[in-house]
Each structure stands twice: as structure tokens, then as C-alpha cells.
Amino acid sequence: MSDFTLVDPQGWEWDLHSVYSAYIGYFQVHNIAWYDRSWGHLFSTFEDFLAFSWPVITVTDVWTGRAHIVTRLTSIGAFLKMIKTRFGETLPQAPNILQVTPFETSTRHLRTVTDYASYKKLHSTLPAAVLSALKLRIRAGEPKAVRELWAARDRTFLTIDFEWSERNEKSCLEFGYAAVRCGHLEALRHWPPVPDSNYRKGHFIVSEYVDKVVNKHSPGGAFPWQFGESQVCPKAKLPQIIQAVISSLASPDSETVANTLVLVAHGISGDLSRMEEMRIKLPHNMLILDTATFERTLFAGGHRPAMIDPHTSSPGNPKPRAHGSTLSLENLLRSLPAPPDAPPTPPQMPLPGVFPQTGALVHGVALHNAGNDAFLSLYALQLLLEPATQAPVISPKRAQAQARPLSFGGAPMPIPIAIPMGMHGGDALAAGLGADATANGAQAWEWERDDRKELTAAERHA
Template sequence: MADFRLVNPEGWEYDLQSVYSAYIGYFQLHNIPWYDRTWGQFFETFEQFLGFSWPVIAVTDSSTGRAHIVTRLTTVGAFIKMIKTRFGETLPTPDNMLKVTHFETSQRHLRNVADWATYKKLYTTLPAVALAAFKTRIRAGEPKAIRELWGKRDKTFLAIDFEWSERNPATFLEWGYAAVRCGHLEAVGAWPPMPESNYRKGHYIIGDYVDKIVNKHCPTYPWQYAWGDSQVIPRTKLPQIVQSVISSLASPDTETTANSLVLIGHGVSSDIQRLEEAKIKIPHNVLIVDTASFERALFNAGERGVMHDPKTGKHRAQGSTLSLGGLLHSLGIDPPCALHNAGNDAFLCLLALQKMMEPGTATPMPDTDARRKPKAAGLVMAPPMPVAFMGHLTVVGDGYWKSLGGSGSPRVRERERGMVDGVTDEMGLMRMGSKYGSMSPPEIGGSWKDDGDKEKEGWFKSAKGVRLGTK
């Protein structure tokens, strides 16, 4: 096994054990008493058959994904010639040998197998060969492989997205994720997943840079996360948080079995590079799905029909790639939230994948009644206290906030709901004082788009009555 060289896989297409099996079947079919022939020693067992010393390589079948130890037809011819030379009889080339169409295009290790121990040792590497090929097929966006992956309903799909500075990609501005644990949902009979309730999701804003570093060519919108509360954290804590999310969903790293975690991204190569730069460890057996590559493969295969470029009106060209927004629109999804927010992008990326797998998936809508408020990173040990208003609100005996000039609003118990602005929620995290978790108006720093004057005016009105937010 130590002595090998590299060869191109072209021409290596016949499963070695199937060659032996084909001969045994041929002898049976034609009533040939091979056991009485002088050359019969080579067919007593597969181990005896290996004594010829067969050159082989390990490849995977492009249609089945199974790994095989294969040899060449010319080697079968050399075996027949050896029988003719040594024993004076001519064996035919059997016509029912298993022919393998190799998936691999790169050079493979050539090995000579002359005994059972060598064959067995090589055979134990086949699961790793199959896994490597499957990872490549998934990363390339092969529709059959990705459908097979989703159809098993036993993986956890984790969509991630980073937003970073245009001037320095190593400066992270946001990170967001969305995950669906298919195995858990299948076990409880909740299939297909419902994005609103079955996606685990999160959004983290780097407090060191928010509203300080602003991208001009592709602005980000950190305060517009639509699917939950954003967490404002120091930049030094981001790698630790990302690593914990991955570790909570991944299975052990092995060379022969795919991980239970499947990583997803749109143009995922950049996000993988960010993970590597942050020294965040990903198990080597994690499968990676690029929704851009997957959709492109579907389109190239004719499975998405005729598509037109909305800007030019022309037919979409083969091999072209859609942006995340373009992909969503092509699936009939009008994005219900701002793109280029890391949390929103991750959520919508996972939704797009599910929509391509489960076309009947309904588009979820965020809660538009009230915007979410970011949480500060630190824990607050002080007892809950109501936010100080300018004498306009008091607490009355029936548990209502009551203003002097109007009706009250119900005060919900702290254990049932997070505290009001300026106090801790059920996790002991301090909520920001303003409506948007920042004491600067929404338009500052280019973090908001499509904000009307009324919304901006509403922000100032809400901040005006808060002692912390008054000028």
C-alpha cells in the first residue's frame, strides 16, 4: 500500500470483485467445470483470484455515489492472456462486469492488490472516498445530492451570514444565523418545518463598530433585524459565540461519516473564509451547501424554466448566478425585511433552500407591530426597576402603567415577558433605553433605508419622554 503512483481515472471503470463474480456466473451458466481445470486455482476464492496482482484505484460512481475498487479492461485482457500462456486455454471476457462511471476527475492513487490483506485494507478506505465525493457534489450544488440530503430528514441545516467592512474584510460588523433541526422535527411528526416556529435564529451586532463603520457601496442595516432580538456584543466575543452555535449543532468529526450539521450560505465561500480568519473550527465532515450554486445547477438543468432578467428583459444566460434577493423573487418571495442585515440574510437563505426543496412552504412575516430591540452584551445584577419617565407615567394598584392624561396599558409580569426599556429581561440582560437600542436616530450611519419622515418623527417622540434619551 505504501508504493503507489498517481494516475488519471479515465479507463478505470470495472469493479474488481465484479470481475471475479462475473466469471463464476459465466462458468455456472455454461456448465464449465472450472474446478477440474488446471487454471481453476485462480477461481477457488476471491483471495486466490487476487493472486494475479491487479492494479486498482478507488473511485465513486457518479450516479449512485458508492465507492468502488476498480481496474481496467486492459488488465482483464492481461489476465486472460496469462491463462492462455500458462495453461493453453482461452477464457472469454465476461459481459456482466459492473461498469463504474467515475465521479472523480483528479488523479488517483494507483495500488497493486495481490492478496486479501491488501484488498481489505484498501476496502476500509471506501467510506472516506465516498464521503469526499459526496462533499464535493454537495458543494458544487448537484441537485440530486442535495435533494437526497434534504430528503433523509436527519440533518441540521445551519445558514450563516457575516457582514464586514468594505475596507477591511477582517472587521466584522454583524453575524447572523438560522438553523432547522430536521431530525428532531421528523421525530415529533412536525414536517415540513414552519420557519416562524421551527427555525432557531440569532443576530449579533458588533458594538465596537456599529454606526461608526459604514459601507458606502453596499450599506448594511444592523438595526433592522426582523426575526427576533439583536444582541450587541464586543468584537472579541464574536468567535466564541459563533463557535458555541456550531458546537451545539454538530456531531463528532469522523473520516467516514457525514456530520449531522450542514452549513448553508449564499455565496458561502466568503463566509467560510471569514470563519477561517476568526479561527473558528468546523468539523471536516461538515457538508456545505451554496444556495447560489444549487439554484444555478437547477437552472442549467432546465428545472427552473425560462427566466428573464428584470433589468434588461432578456433571457437569463446559462451559468449566470442570482443574488439572494434575485433568488427570493424568482421563488415568489417578496422579502419581508431588509436585506444586507446578517440575521435577515441568514434566515432568508435557509428559507430559500427550504422553498426549493418544499415549494409549498409559506413565506413567514415578521411582527410589524413593534420593532425588536437589541440586547446589550453584559449581565445586569440590579433588581428590576421601571424606566423613569418625566412624571407622565405612574404605577397604580391594578398593575397598569397609567399616564395623567390618558388610559393605561397592561403591565405584563416579568417572568412572562421581558422588562420594559432600561431594565432586565428574563435572561438578566439589559435592554437598551431607546426604541431602536441606540440613542442616535435611525438615519445616522446609513443603517436605515426607506424610513419615512413619520417613522423618524416617531423615534424622536418616543425618546422625548425618556429621561435617558432627552436632549
């Protein structure tokens, strides 16, 4: 087999073994005694059929995800021309040959199969090709692949989130995670997962920055984690903690079988870069899913309803969401219908750039807290796959928890947990709010905008 020639996979669509199988079937249907013909020895076995020397490549089917050893239609034509030239008999192209639509678009290694040993050797590489294609499919948010992954009920989905200092990108303030072990729940005949009771979750605050560093643009870290008790850990121990979480959920690494662990995040590229900087080792066979990419692909494919564009719309001038646009985690939750059992949420202060409806947003949970974002990312993914998912319930005690004081316009002001939901996820287009509420919302937005100007000026001065 040659490993030095690369070819474009376009046109390589015909499964090689299916070509042989189709001709044996054709002979049977038409009562052709092929074994008595002068060319019959070419079809005695699949190995005899391979003696023609078939140029092939390996690809995976864009729909089924299965790997195939495929050849071109011109090669089949050359085989039939050889029979006519050498034996003087014309054979038609057999029907029912398996036609594959290659998922791969980059060049592939061209190989020539001349016997069964070389075919068997090439066939042994197909599982690795399936794994490679599956990783690309999941990373691209392909709806069919992601849905099949969830429907198998044998994976563990782990969402992660970091909060980093806005002034020093090397300073990690928080880490949060949430995980659902679908295989474990399926074994217990408990499906679909219930977020409150079936998510393993954690939130870690770096001790060196506790009460010392609070972001101005996204001060979610100033508000408590609403799904458990936060833990404080030293900066030096955080990578070890993250590595242990991954190791406790992952299956062994493999070149041919996908890991049972699926790593999830909303906008995962930045998280992967941070983990690489922290020298956290991830299994090479681990699947990576970005909920932002998945939702965007669903919308582009018509799997989600039409909706306004929160960033280009204004009161009285709604504009449709454009294909290719990406939703923030908050807007993703707002775009999803609230589960039937979700408690009603009060109206929020209006802010530009967000959907007018509350949707599946969980009242009393501040975004941009690493633990809250990780939990809500997993919840959003499950809602996209299981719309009947039970809504999380926040206890009144947690919902009324007070935040650490923040500075707006230079004046410290303690803000209850209910307020940030409006500040980070206001209602840009909603009607029905009183004039006072609208004015307060506008004032809150002006404060935040002033802080951004102040931060930008300070950074420019530095």
C-alpha cells in the same frame, strides 16, 4: 501495495470484486464445471482470484456516490490471455460486470492487489473516499447529492451571514444565523419544517460599531432584524459566540463519516475566509453548501425554468438568463414562486438588476441585515428543495418598525422598513407603476448612485 504511482482515473471503470462475481455467475448460467478445469483453482475463492496481481485504484461513482475498487478492461484482458497462454483455453469476457463512472477527475494512487489482506486494507479506505467525494459534490451544488442530503432528514442545516464595514474590511458589524435540525423534526414526525417555528435563529450586533458605522452600498444593518430580538455583544466575544453555535449543532469529527452539520451560505467563500480570520474551528468532515452555486447548477442542468437576465435586460428588451450566471439572494428569492399562503406584496420601486416579480421575497424584511439574510438563505434553500414550504409571517409591529437614520446625498432621512425592499430589490422591468412611483424610484437610485461615487472618491483620496 504501491503508493508512488499516479494514474488518470479515466478508463478505470470495472469493479474488481464484480469481475470475480460475474465469472462465477457466467459459469453457473452456462453449466460450466469450472472446478474440474485446469484453471479452476483461479476461481476457487476471491483470494485465489486476486493472486493474479490486479492493478487497481479507488474511485466513487458519479451517480450513486458509492466507492469502488476498480481495474481496467485491459487488465481483465491480460487475465484472460494468461489463462489461454498457460492452460490453452479461451474464456470470453463475462457479462454483467459492474461498470463505474468515476466522479474523480484528478490523478489517483495506483495500487496492486495480490491477496485478500491487501484488498481488505484498501477496502477499509473506501468510506474516506466517499466522504471526500461527498464534500466535493455538495460544495459544487450537485442537485442529486443535495436533494438526497435533504431527503435523508437527518442533517442540521446552518446558514450564516456576516456584515462587514465597507470602509474597513477587518470590522465585522453583524453576525446572523439560522438553523433547522431535520433529524429532530423527523423524530417528532413534523415535516416539512416551518420557518417561523422550526428555525433556530440569532442575530448579533457588535457593540463597538452600534450607531457608529453604517454601510452606504448595502445599509441593511440600519434596519431591524425581523425574526427575533437582536443581541449586542463585544467584538472580542463574537468568535466565541459563533464557535458555540457551531459546536452546539455539530457531531464529532471523523475521517470516514460526514458530520450531521451542513454549513450553508449564499456566496460562502467570503464567509469561510472571515471565519478563518476569526480562528473559528470547523469540523473537517462538515459538508459545505453554497445556495448560489446550488441554484446556478440547478439552472444549468435544466432543473429551473427559463428566466430573464436581470442584469442585461431592460424595459421592453428582456434577455434570457445565460448559463453560468449567478443570482443574488434577493433575485434568487424573486425567481422562486411565492408559497400559496404568502401574503400579497405591494409593488416595489423599480431598480436595475433585479427581477420584475416579487416571488418569494418576504415583504417587510430588509436585505443586507446579517440576521435577515441568514434566515432568508435557509428559507430559499428549503424552497428549492420543498416548494410547499410555509411562508414566514412578519408581525405588523415589526413590519412598521422604523430604521436608524441614513444619509442620502448628505441629508439624513429616516426610512421605514417597507422602503428598503424597493430600494434593494426594485422592479426593473415591471409595468403598471404610476409615473410618480417611477420617478421616486429613479430619484432613490440616483441618491444611492451619488453615494457610491462619493464613497469611491473618498477611498481614492485616502
